[in-house]
Amino acid sequence: MNDISIVFNVESPQEKNTKIVMSIDEKPKERLQYKFIVGSDGTWETLKDFSEGESVEWLPKKEGKYTIMVQAKEKDSSKSFDYFAKADYTIGEEEKLIKHIYLDKSKLKIGDKLYLSVETSVVPVVYRYWIKEKENWNLIKDYSAENTLALSVRETGEQEILVECKTLESKNKFDDFEKVKFEVEGIKKLEITNFECLISDMIVNSELIFQVEADYEDSRMILYKFIKFNPDGTSECVQDYSTKRMVSFSEKVYGEYKLLCLTKDMYSPKEYDDRAIINYNVKPYMDIVIQSFSSDLSSPQVCESIVTLKAVVSGGKELLYRFKIDGNNSEDSGYIRNNTYAWKTKKSGEYNIELWVKDVSYESSFEAASSLNFKIDEYCNDPVVINEVSLDRNNRLLKNEVVKVKVIASGGTELRYSFIEKKDGKPINKIEYGTCNWVNFSAEEKGNYEVEVRVKDKYSTREYDSHSIVLVEVFDYMPAVIEHILSNAKEHYLVGDTIEYNIITQNTKKTILRYVLSINGQKVEETDFVKEKKYKFTPKCSGNYLIEIYAKNQDSDKEFDTKKDIRIKVQDALPITNTKIQCDRTKVIVNEGVTFTADCSGGKDVLYEFYLMNKGDWELMQNYSKKNYYSFMPFSKGTYRILVLTRSSLKKCSYEDYDMLEFLVE
CATH class of the missing domain: 2.60.40.10 (Immunoglobulins)
Structure with missing residues (x-):
């Protein structure tokens, strides 16, 4: 029925005693009769009864809110009215609905929560909220009775929120509005500063541990995601976004891999804030290195002597050795699994002896090679032989610790002994030939040392008749070693049982341990490095439990020296x-x-x-x-x-x- 509209010569609000002309703007038919009525506080006054006049003057005497109503009807209509229109008009200063908008803070950082509340002069009212983004106003929340708003800020710079409100009976889009501004500050740029593998030897089926370090604000929560690219071009997500910056896994196939780390602030709107990639090569086994290739007897020797050739080799999985003797009476051992070869000399002359080493899986000739020259004389006498070189303690020492190296030899008429100390293959100390068959060795710097023992007959003109090499490692501190993990072994572990492990380590007083407990792949408990060698817990739920035990010397600057895992299954009850x-x-x-x-x-x-x-x-x-x-x-x-x-x-x-x-x- 509301098919007519009212217009005013001056807009609301106006002062009292102002002449206001109201008139009909749109009308459904010509020659209608109009009645103009004004009402306030429940009292209605007819300004003009039904007539063909389409406008009327109104001179309000009091301030307040007025309702203007116009009824219209056809001249011969029997109805009270056929059409009507209604409008609100305010005389005097219009009271604002919104008294105040409160913000919990005016300056925020990306990701912070903004809390807003609105105070109005009357209740009940409904509220609508907008935010200005890139010059456009976007609706946050449509009309509701909620006078509070909480939102996360994700854009930097000056931000603005518009609050609109209206009374429940209002037909307007809004009765009042107000804007409020706040500032969103950027955060320090997140930057990856280091991405490395903590394991130096990357071997198939051995644990690889990667760690990323980043520079960021201390108060921010940073997430890390790791994606691995395999040699065949496929990729897999090793760890989705998490606060863990260290990831570990093992490879079953050797080859060239890549590991991508994506990192982002938890509240960052970007897919990632920084990234880094590391290339790594997983080998089927450790590189084969010939540490020494020597003979138990020194050159020259006489015919019919048995010269034992010995190789000390590191790396590989299953090593094969081949000894090739080239001279007046050549020999070839072919590939054998023994690292020693007894060569019985039969003819005099100059010989070149080659050592070839390879892993059993390697298809070519050799992976590492070494050689030595040897001379065989015609004349025969009792050869000098080193029977044993013994140490009074382990060959792993701390700086300034002493180990006694003793040699037992036979043959000759009267034996003399010499000792040469070397570091990284270079001589650092030499004890000339004498009758003493032992020496005390110590070092002031960490490193890999050799003690070469030389023995010869008193009357021998050779540099030595027989020699042997002892390898010694010297450390700033003794790396922690977990020897045993003791527990009361049970066939079944149940929820509520007390599970206890005692860890037996070398150098116990200096060893500290860190314990990490995970249930079904989720970490639930982690300790700092502590001296406690006992770990006890009571499972409260069933599942697959993993206890990771990290050990290191308290003087160590590494993440850890060694690690062992314990896996157990905890059940709710014993099987029926x-x-x-x-x-x-x-x-x-x-x-x-x-x-x-x-x-x-x-x-x-x-x-x-x-x-x-x-x-x-x-x-x-x-x-x-x-x-x-x-x-x-x-x-x-x-x-x-x-x-x-x-x-x-x-x-x-x-x-x-x-x-x-x-x-x-x-």
Whole structure:
């Protein structure tokens, strides 16, 4: 019915005693009659009764809110009116609905929460919220009774929020509005400063540990994502966005890999804030290195001497050695698994001896090679032989610790001994030939050392008749070694059991340990490095538990010196066993009741299900429940069978155990 509209010569609000002309703007028909009415505080006044006049003057005397109503009808209409229109008009200063908008803070950083509340002069009202983004106003929340708003800020710079509100009966788009500004500051740029593998030897099936370091504001939460690119071009996500900046895994296939790290602020709107990639080569085994190739007897020797050739080699998985002797009487051992070869000299002359080494999986000739020259003389005498070189302690030392190196040799007439100390292959100290067959060795700097033992006859003109090399490692501190992990081994671990491990380490007083407990792949507990060598916990839920034990010397500057894992499975209860059915009667009679009771071992909140076979057909008599007995009355003679199935209430399987009983009804 509202098909006419009202216009005013001056817009609301106006002062009292202002002449206001209201008139009809749009009309559905010509030659209608119009009635103009004005109302305030429930009182209505007719300014002009029905007439063809389309405008009227109004001179308000009081301030307040007025409602202007216009009714229209056709001249001969029997109705009170056929059309009407209504408008609001304010005389005097219009009272604002919004008194104040409160912000919890005017300056924020990306990702912070902004909390806003609105105070109005009247209630109830409804509120609508907009935010200005790139010169456009976007709706945050449509009209509702909520006078509070909480939102996360994701753009830097000056931001602006528009609050609109109106009363419940208002037909306007809004009765009042107000804007409020706030500042969003940027954060320090996140930058990856280091991305490295903590494992120096990258071997198939060995654990690889990668760690990323980044520069960022201390108060920010940073997430890391790792994506691995395989040699065949495929990729896989090793770790989705997480706060863990260290990732570990192993490779089953050797080859060239890439690991991409994406990092971002938790509240950053970007896919990532910085990234870094590391190339790494996984080898099938450690590089083969010939550490030494020597003979137990020095050159020259005489015919019929047995010269033992010895190779000390590191790396590889399954090594093969080949000794090639080229001279007046050539020999070739072919590839053998022994790192020593006994060469029985038969002819005099100059010989060149080559050592070839390779892994059994390597298809070409060799992976590492070394050689030495040897001379054989015609004349024969009792050769000088080193029988044993012994150490009074382990060959791994701390700086300034002393190890006694002692040599036992035979042959010759009167033996003399010399000792040469070397570091990284370079001589650093030499003890000339004398009668003492031992020496104390120590070092002031860490590194890899050799002690070469030389023995010769007092009357020998050679540099030495026989020699041997002892390898010694010297450390600033002794790397931690986990020797044993002791526990009360159990076949089954249950929720609520106390599980305890005692860790036996070398150099116990200097060794500190860190324990990490994970359940079903989720880390739930982690300690700092502590001196405690005992770890105890009580599982509160079932699942696959992983205890990672990291050990290091308290003086170590590494993340850890060694690591061992313990994996156990914790169950809610022991499996159900020994299910038995018992009958309360020794003889079952027709038309007399009988009760069968089931019992079992293990399980938790055990449920029982009963089946009965009569005349060759099985029938379910009682669904799974905690009721462990079944009673019935047989009405016919014959052979019956009763079957009970048992399972724990938490188990999803059909059953864990069962028992069957056959009985005769007479």
